[in-house]
Amino acid sequence: MTFPVSLDEIELAAGRIHGRVRTTPVLELEPETFGHGLVAKLELLQHTGSFKPRGAFNRALSTTIPPAGIIAASGGNHGLAVAHVAATLGVAAEIFVPEVSPAAKVDRLAAYGPPVTVTVGGERYADAQEAADVRAAATGATMIHPYDHPAVVAGQATMARELDLQVDGVIDTLVIAVGGGGLIAGAACWFGKRVKIVAVEPATSRALGAALDAGRPVDVEVSGVAADSLGARRVGDLAFAAATAAGVVAVTVDDADIVGAQRLLWDRVRLVAEPGGAAALAAIRSGAYRPHPDERVAVVVCGANADPASVTG
């Protein structure tokens, strides 16, 4: 396998979205907090509360947007990002939202108002995507895929590039939660084999782990507390290619680990992370991934779109 996105494409993406996305801070967490000294990349402080605007901005800004605007299927973080991109760039957006989406995220989407249109329909994500595809074919709107597009991967890769600059290259390992795989694909393309990349998935939605086992992307069942952000039925082709090329290691965490990491993040760091945003830390805390004592580990805290009341014990 080869890396599907080049370093040049990532540099171009970084320039393209500069000023549109926040440089999210890093915070060193002491070993007492999570069982190992960590550099936490606080990507949950990004616009809209997740890393998703990086990819969405790069996708939108690397094409000519037609009068029909941009379109996406997502009841979650990707939908919020596409709405934010549309509102920022002053273009129309249609977001197709499956019925399973959490109310907190759908309410936030609806709050954008025109030129963002939200259509709730279809039982699951795949149904919403199908509806969006039909609509895009009719209107000519630019589809912003949540993860499996080179411009989206290049945009998400800017998180890894930014972290690399912030830590002056001195990390051994990067731990990232995986849903469809856009963020880890970007990190793998940026770091290559320079940094060990650990993919963390809920045991109940391990699309990347199953793909690595099978040697190709395969469908998996999805459920659990983090399903709204990490519950992709099939990992992206680009993510599979990048993870294979980089030699990504995949581990799983269970729902109790994730909820425990959310509570620790609030108790010890005063951060509100959504389940998917806390999953990478859960892998350290639970021992799903055990670093060597002198291993320099960075962990991405990648989403904050939870009800704040849900993170207290």
Place this chain on the structure above:
Amino acid sequence: MTFPVSLDEIELAAGRIHGRVRTTPVLELEPETFGHGLVAKLELLQHTGSFKPRGAFNRALSTTIPPAGIIAASGGNHGLAVAHVAATLGVAAEIFVPEVSPAAKVDRLAAYGPPVTVTVGGERYADAQEAADVRAAATGATMIHPYDHPAVVAGQATMARELDLQVDGVIDTLVIAVGGGGLIAGAACWFGKRVKIVAVEPATSRALGAALDAGRPVDVEVSGVAADSLGARRVGDLAFAAATAAGVVAVTVDDADIVGAQRLLWDRVRLVAEPGGAAALAAIRSGAYRPHPDERVAVVVCGANADPASVTG
């Protein structure tokens, strides 16, 4: 007036507490978010959810702690910091807590357990302080004053020193909320007249503003949503001296401004700030302090000890 704490004392404090406190990150906030481009110093991510451990560690580590340990009167962030210091250093602590303290903070204090003893009693902070003074005289425990002690001020000053390094000296103005004045005293001692310092107080508890008006610290009535962290009846002598020497400007915000800033911090940045922690940002948002368009402004977000459910609209 002269500065009550020297740059040398602040450098010594920084060395003394190194590794005990977190280097809290800074985050650039775009003008769309709060009405002016800002550097936010995220001191709410400090241990125990406020800046207070800086001063408490420096006070404890710059003396020989007797067998009776350390003692403080506080039902809030200072009490949490002293408990954290005791637990970290393995010394005893007695915390005297007034009955008005918010349950969220008292519960956190009680959760430390031995060697931290929590005594709830006395209607107000002054009563708890009196009880703590009587107890300290009997046991010989080291009193950790919440703000009006040179070692506490030097410790809090490390926040300003750290920010100065993070922004490479390029800020014009620093906006800080004031209660008893420990944090602003430290910032004034560090920055002197190099940086304009704006003190933000609730209109209902303006101890520093009243002192600057009167030419000396005077008692004020205290009330309002931020009273548990900013409601000092009288500003510290050291804070008054430092603020006068630095030419600090004092402005006020009302409770609605503070609550609005808390909600914006959650909606746009996904940070949970307590009322006192959001007060400085409230001054920008409300126009209580209006920077020039090209003024480079840093704002301290200094406390997170709110019920997370309280920050959503």
